Amino acid sequence: MGRWQDRVKEWLVWWRQQEWFSGGLKTVFQKELADNLSSTRFTILVFLVAVAGVGAFYVAAQSIRQAAGEGDPQFVFLRLFTTSGGSLPPFITFISFLGPLLGLALGFDAINGEHNKRTLSRLLAQPIYRDDVINGKFLAGLVVLAVVILALGFLVAGLGLLLIGVPPTGEEIGRLFIYLLVTIIYVAFWLSVSLLFSLLFRQTATSALAGIAVWLFFALFAGMLAGLIADGLFPVSEDAAPARILHNATLKQDLSRLSPTTLYDEATVTLLNPGVRTLGPVLVQQLEGAIPGSLPLDQSLLLIWPHLVGLIAATMLIFALAYYFFMRQEIRAG
Amino acid sequence: MAGQAAVIVTHNLTKRYGSITAVQDLNLEIRQGEIFGLLGPNGAGKTTTILMLLGLTEPTSGQALVNGLDATRHPLEVKRIAGYLPDNVGFYDDLTARENLLYTARLNQIPPAEAEKRVALSLEQVGLSNFAHRRVKEFSRGMRQRLGIADIMVKDPAIIILDEPTLGIDPEGVRELLALIVRLAREGGKTVLLSSHLLHQVQQICDRVGIFVAGRLLAAGPVALLGHQVMAGKPLEIELQAEPDNDNLLSTLRSLQGVTAVERHGAFIRLRCAAGRDIRPELVPYLAGKGFTLLYLRARGYDLDDIYRQYFQGEGYHGTMAG
Incomplete structure (x- = not known):
């Protein structure tokens, strides 16, 4: 019985021993965690994101109240996150736009900062594995981000209870929780991007700017660029054939899905709005005979499964690149 | 010194960066308990040699043995017994002197109670007790250098490697620092390897020196004998x-x-x-x-x-x- 269990046990013992021998990961992790939490830029950013999020949420709550009687009363709780009120975009948009900034802020000077402060060679001369440093920094950033995002999400949920007085259903809580998890993965992607840039560029200002450039590109320009390319390959005039219009739309979407921002936006809209039944272009005949209604959670998840896999893969890929560069980097000071 | 075991040995240690040879066929032998000065101008390959001894840089060819351990293959074991003060050492500016040293202690798996004791003692020995709770960003160059020595004392290694320890410090500071190094070596029985291009400052405390120019060791031996040899x-x-x-x-x-x-x-x-x-x-x-x-x-x-x-x-x- 259970040869693999023995294997796992052996591996665990071995792993613990390694940990005991080095212990560097834990120490680096704890220090980075403390550094992150006490840094000024972190306080500023959390404040910014929290104000934007809570503001958007408050406006949404107001407009939901007004429209309370009119629309269908399903998923009122989730609408707190997706309803825009007047001039303010919804909570979900704010997080999608500002979340990357959180990730970038925690990592852009992770390695080159140590280099410039000349602490890297002293740190690596201690008896720790080299990857303890980058793993510890990544994990510490990830935990801080997770704490912030979960706290913000539950803060808004709690306020929502107070403001509209409609308790969430189990499914709504599940959707909210998964939404927050996906947000953590998305922000972790940006954390690993900034870690990579902190290795590629010697100046912290350069790596911060490079991170912001990539962020703006994905947030604003990637969609436009996808549209441009799609229009160039399949120009759509007023009287274009339906097949061509479909080609154009599909290509545009496929291209923009190369951007993690698009993946994240599509995934979160599907999660928080059960009315979303499909993410691609829909033909009229496909709608024939369809009964309007919302998707259950597992079907929503099925719809965005590729998005989640894509996001996780992109995060791991970028982190793997950063890991590789860090392990190959020459330590030469100055 | 004769009869003492060799602690640091290199065999034909070579490091090339592309077409540039930083260190060429270095054969070095540093014995237990001695202070060895690696002297040479800037860019002679001193720092590269030190990094190879600590396993922080892989040699292109040759071998660096510290206590009989190959530094490239067993970097962790080597780093456990060797303390390193980098050229122009840096600390975390937002942490206090004490916190910086405690971090080092934790990285070296020193139990908390013992760590506190060692940190207090080493800060006292380098004369920084009154600044233990000050942030390092307020420190002068000389104080940082002394904190660097304290950092090594916390680790309490058998081998101490110092890269340009006296650079950028005023003469009085240099005198104190060198006295500190001598005390560490003589009282603690440590083996010290220090590199410098300021030979006047370090020749007085070195048992033996090696003259290192353009990646080659030209001569090695006690200062007095070296003259006759050369x-x-x-x-x-x-x-x-x-x-x-x-x-x-x-x-x-x-x-x-x-x-x-x-x-x-x-x-x-x-x-x-x-x-x-x-x-x-x-x-x-x-x-x-x-x-x-x-x-x-x-x-x-x-x-x-x-x-x-x-x-x-x-x-x-x-x-x-x-x-």
Whole structure:
């Protein structure tokens, strides 16, 4: 019985021993965690994101109240996150736009900062594995981000209870929780991007700017660029054939899905709005005979499964690149 | 020192960065309990050598053994027994001196209670007790350097490697720092390897030195012997002052047998002896006999400065030196 269990046990013992021998990961992790939490830029950013999020949420709550009687009363709780009120975009948009900034802020000077402060060679001369440093920094950033995002999400949920007085259903809580998890993965992607840039560029200002450039590109320009390319390959005039219009739309979407921002936006809209039944272009005949209604959670998840896999893969890929560069980097000071 | 075990040994250690050779076939042997000075100009490959000894950089070829362990294959074990003070050491500016040292202690798996004790003790020994709770960003260069030494003392390693420890500190600071290093080595029985291009500052505390230029070790040994080793076969030069100092003195010196040249250099007169001859024993009675009083006499080429200059200026090394 259970040869693999023995294997796992052996591996665990071995792993613990390694940990005991080095212990560097834990120490680096704890220090980075403390550094992150006490840094000024972190306080500023959390404040910014929290104000934007809570503001958007408050406006949404107001407009939901007004429209309370009119629309269908399903998923009122989730609408707190997706309803825009007047001039303010919804909570979900704010997080999608500002979340990357959180990730970038925690990592852009992770390695080159140590280099410039000349602490890297002293740190690596201690008896720790080299990857303890980058793993510890990544994990510490990830935990801080997770704490912030979960706290913000539950803060808004709690306020929502107070403001509209409609308790969430189990499914709504599940959707909210998964939404927050996906947000953590998305922000972790940006954390690993900034870690990579902190290795590629010697100046912290350069790596911060490079991170912001990539962020703006994905947030604003990637969609436009996808549209441009799609229009160039399949120009759509007023009287274009339906097949061509479909080609154009599909290509545009496929291209923009190369951007993690698009993946994240599509995934979160599907999660928080059960009315979303499909993410691609829909033909009229496909709608024939369809009964309007919302998707259950597992079907929503099925719809965005590729998005989640894509996001996780992109995060791991970028982190793997950063890991590789860090392990190959020459330590030469100055 | 003889009979002591070699703690750091390198075999044909070589490091190339692309087409540039930073270290070429280095064979070094540093023994238990000695202070060894690796001296050479900037860019000679001292830091690269140190990084290879600590396993922080992989050698292109050759081997670096620390306590018999290959630094490339067992970096963790090597780093556990070796403390390193990098060139222009840095600390986390937003942490206090004490917090910085405690971080080092934790990375070295020193239990918390013991760590607190060691941190307090080492801060006291480097004279920074009053600054333990100050953030490092307020520290001067000299204080950082001393904190760097405290950082090593917390770790309490058997081998201490210091890269340019005296750079950028005022003379009084240098004196204190060197005294600290000597105390560490002598009282603690540590093996110390220090690199420097400021030979005047470090030659006084080194048991042995190695002259390192353009990636090659030119000579190694005790400072006193090194002079003879390097100057062997070269004509001896003598610097002297005598009274009364007039032209008659120069011609008197010229007429002494075995002297090939006499020149005036500022306040001193320089004599060059014929190859293989040392005229110093005859010089004093000779001058006394002619009515001169000898005030100052020194054989040039026997102290480190002359050796150093010899290698920097002579034999084409100057041109090939990297930055």
